[in-house]
Amino acid sequence: MxxxxxxxxxxxxxxxxxxxxxxxxxxxxxxxxxxxxxxxTIKQELGRHAHxxxxxxxxxxADVVSMSDSPSHAFRRKKDSSLHVAARLVxxxxxxxxxxxxxxxxxxxxxxxxxxxxxxxDRPALAWAFPNxxxxxxxxxxxxxxxxxxxEHLEQFAVMGEIYYRAIWGTKRPRVGLLSIGEEETKGNExxxxxxxxxxxxxxxxxxxxxxxxxxxxxxxxxxxxxFIGNIALKLSEGLAEHIGGMLKKAIKGSIASxxxxxxxxxxxxxxxxxxxxxxxxxxxxxGVRGITVIGHGRSNPNAIKNAIRVAAxxxxxxxxxxxxxxxxxSTVAARx
Amino acid sequence: MxxxxxxxxxxxxxxxxxxxxxxxxxxxxxxxxxxxxxxxTIKQELGRHAHxxxxxxxxxxADVVSMSDSPSHAFRRKKDSSLHVAARLVxxxxxxxxxxxxxxxxxxxxxxxxxxxxxxxDRPALAWAFPNxxxxxxxxxxxxxxxxxxxEHLEQFAVMGEIYYRAIWGTKRPRVGLLSIGEEETKGNExxxxxxxxxxxxxxxxxxxxxxxxxxxxxxxxxxxxxFIGNIALKLSEGLAEHIGGMLKKAIKGSIASxxxxxxxxxxxxxxxxxxxxxxxxxxxxxGVRGITVIGHGRSNPNAIKNAIRVAAxxxxxxxxxxxxxxxxxSTVAARx
Numbered sequence: 001m002x003x004x005x006x007x008x009x010x011x012x013x014x015x016x017x018x019x020x021x022x023x024x025x026x027x028x029x030x031x032x033x034x035x036x037x038x039x040x041t042i043k044q045e046l047g048r049h050a051h052x053x054x055x056x057x058x059x060x061x062a063d064v065v066s067m068s069d070s071p072s073h074a075f076r077r078k079k080d081s082s083l084h085v086a087a088r089l090v091x092x093x094x095x096x097x098x099x100x101x102x103x104x105x106x107x108x109x110x111x112x113x114x115x116x117x118x119x120x121x122d123r124p125a126l127a128w129a130f131p132n133x134x135x136x137x138x139x140x141x142x143x144x145x146x147x148x149x150x151x152e153h154l155e156q157f158a159v160m161g162e163i164y165y166r167a168i169w170g171t172k173r174p175r176v177g178l179l180s181i182g183e184e185e186t187k188g189n190e191x192x193x194x195x196x197x198x199x200x201x202x203x204x205x206x207x208x209x210x211x212x213x214x215x216x217x218x219x220x221x222x223x224x225x226x227x228f229i230g231n232i233a234l235k236l237s238e239g240l241a242e243h244i245g246g247m248l249k250k251a252i253k254g255s256i257a258s259x260x261x262x263x264x265x266x267x268x269x270x271x272x273x274x275x276x277x278x279x280x281x282x283x284x285x286x287x288g289v290r291g292i293t294v295i296g297h298g299r300s301n302p303n304a305i306k307n308a309i310r311v312a313a314x315x316x317x318x319x320x321x322x323x324x325x326x327x328x329x330x331s332t333v334a335a336r337x
Numbered sequence: 338m339x340x341x342x343x344x345x346x347x348x349x350x351x352x353x354x355x356x357x358x359x360x361x362x363x364x365x366x367x368x369x370x371x372x373x374x375x376x377x378t379i380k381q382e383l384g385r386h387a388h389x390x391x392x393x394x395x396x397x398x399a400d401v402v403s404m405s406d407s408p409s410h411a412f413r414r415k416k417d418s419s420l421h422v423a424a425r426l427v428x429x430x431x432x433x434x435x436x437x438x439x440x441x442x443x444x445x446x447x448x449x450x451x452x453x454x455x456x457x458x459d460r461p462a463l464a465w466a467f468p469n470x471x472x473x474x475x476x477x478x479x480x481x482x483x484x485x486x487x488x489e490h491l492e493q494f495a496v497m498g499e500i501y502y503r504a505i506w507g508t509k510r511p512r513v514g515l516l517s518i519g520e521e522e523t524k525g526n527e528x529x530x531x532x533x534x535x536x537x538x539x540x541x542x543x544x545x546x547x548x549x550x551x552x553x554x555x556x557x558x559x560x561x562x563x564x565f566i567g568n569i570a571l572k573l574s575e576g577l578a579e580h581i582g583g584m585l586k587k588a589i590k591g592s593i594a595s596x597x598x599x600x601x602x603x604x605x606x607x608x609x610x611x612x613x614x615x616x617x618x619x620x621x622x623x624x625g626v627r628g629i630t631v632i633g634h635g636r637s638n639p640n641a642i643k644n645a646i647r648v649a650a651x652x653x654x655x656x657x658x659x660x661x662x663x664x665x666x667x668s669t670v671a672a673r674x
Contacts, residue, residue: 132580133580133583144518147518147525147526147527148526148527179569180565180569181481181484181564181565181568181569181572188484188565189484189485189565190484190485192565211569211572212568212569212570212571212572212573212574212575212576213572213573213575213576213579214572214576215573215576215577216576216577216579216580217576227518228517228518228525228526228529228566229565229566229569231518231549232516232517232518232548232549232566232569232570233549233569233570233573234549235518235548235549235550235551236549236550236552236570236573236574237549237573237577238549238550239549239550239551239552239553239554240552240553240574240577240578241577241581242550242553243469243470243553244578244581246470248585
């Protein structure tokens with residue numbers, strides 16, 4: 001049985017959402033969960049659920065990383081935090097994966113430096129999965145682990161993203177694209193032009209440049225970009241979806257007829273909401289780190305926590321890190337001729 | 338009366354949408370319009386409207402730039418195109434502004450090299466106005482004129498964008514922000530950190546970094562970024578809005594009750610659509626070019642063309658280019674001590 005170390009104190013609704021999500025996961029999935037955090041608080045939350053016989057165990061941690069802590073402060077000064085303790089459980093082999101919905105920057109830094117990097121990877125990449133227009137899932141990476149990436153880093157992100165896509169969605173040859181500002185090869189900036197040249201030489205199924213407006217079209221499975229642009233793309237998508245939802249709500253409240261109409265359409269709206277609900281998609285893995293790390297959204301509800309645990313367990317079972325080491329090693333050897 | 342040179346052959350629905358938009362503008366606004374393009378075709382389209390006595394004039398051009406022409410091909414090989422002829426009318430002082438809904442890359446290149454740049458500006462910037470959550474408008478620039486910008490370029494974009502915002506929306510001290518990946522000063526990449534340092538020293542009302550998710554919040558009037566990221570942000574917003582609309586439609590078609598509900602809510606949906614309709618916002622000015630250039634969306638309908646002409650006329654009246662020359666000259670002198 002796979003063991004997951006869950007940072008029970010991360011996230012806006014911690015530890016309530018974390019504990020309930022862990023109970024759901026322990027019931028539905030074949031996983032053992034270490035709930036890491038302030039012992040008394042977690043015990044109290046656990047008491048709200050029927051959990052007898054479930055593979056859940058509390059691991060005490062005296063401190064908590066807050067959302068306002070800087071990554072370096074969290075890394076250097078909060079060694080007794082639930083995040084550090086959970087990361088050490090993975091480093092020391094007592095758990096196979098770390099799951100946290102806490103401060104993203106802090107989780108990335110602690111995972112990178114406490115658990116350590118895979119030997120063939122220069123920089124870790126955060127991968128975000130989202131529903132596309134074809135009712136499938138696309139993945140974009142890096143969405144925030146790195147800025148000022150070099151072409152060789154983006155090439156590594158492409159290899160890692162492709163392996164992640166195969167592991168979770170089972171596609172044999174995922175299509176890999178490069179986020180840029182035109183479909184033609186000559187378009188883009190220095191970074192994307194050099195990266196495209198490398199990807200064309202690689203063994204990946206590289207389909208070329210992907211424009212911003214095609215990101216959601218579903219013509220590509222894995223989209224590669226620098227973390228600066230990926231993070232803006234991710235945040236912008238969240239902000240715009242919220243903005244559109246707000247405008248729609250306002251418009252509907254405008255008249256009795258449309259309020260009645262809304263009541264009749266409620267099932268449709270709920271369906272719509274579910275399809276755009278990030279919590280179904282289970283958090284973002286930080287690829288390139290030894291052991292598995294999955295970062296949940298700060299606003300994670302119990303369902304989101306459960307799905308983040310599910311993704312972490314699937315990644316463990318898929319042997320993703322062994323595959324990343326093999327394929328990046330092979331491509332390095334190939335590049336050397 | 339201000340004279341506008343309209344590229345009547347640009348845009349997906351040209352010349353029909355262009356001619357109808359020009360007729361609307363000539364009726365409603367205090368402008369004279371030169372309809373540039375294939376004479377016979379434009380005459381025919383004009384015949385569909387009551388236009389006697391309106392300040393409209395046809396200027397013949399033998400060739401047309403297509404959406405698939407590369408910017409350099411359009412610039413070098415299509416000198417008899419409606420785009421070139423319209424640009425020369427501005428260069429030679431026979432019109433004050435160029436309006437085109439054609440091939441964006443071609444319009445930018447022809448405007449830049451045929452009309453020429455303002456002497457104090459290194460690179461032109463394309464500015465996109467969009468409705469924000471506060472029912473106001475925010476502007477983002479550059480959305481595609483330049484890639485691999487340097488900090489001094491972004492600083493010039495900030496000055497030009499701020500003057501544009503004052504000219505069209507009348508705000509005395511528009512708030513200027515920098516698109517980045519965190520609100521803290523230390524966040525971002527090399528480019529944004531150096532640019533932020535410059536903007537803090539400037540006389541602009543600089544409010545700091547703006548994250549992707551805050552782009553639509555309306556806490557900032559002018560958002561500055563490199564053209565690579567700005568173009569992706571623009572295209573991504575268009576693509577996502579379309580994606581969300583599509584999902585909503587699909588959800589609504591799912592049941593009779595929700596279809597009935599939709600019928601009752603139709604006014605609300607129409608209101609919603611109007612608020613997200615780019616055609617109300619009148620095209621994107623290419624700032625930094627001598628004379629005024631406004632680029633419409635390829636899919637421009639007559640209303641969008643009319644609004645692009647309105648924005649072009651307002652920019653002419655505001656004396657935006659004189660202000661840009663003065664303020665950039667002043668800031669250069671200040672920088673030299």
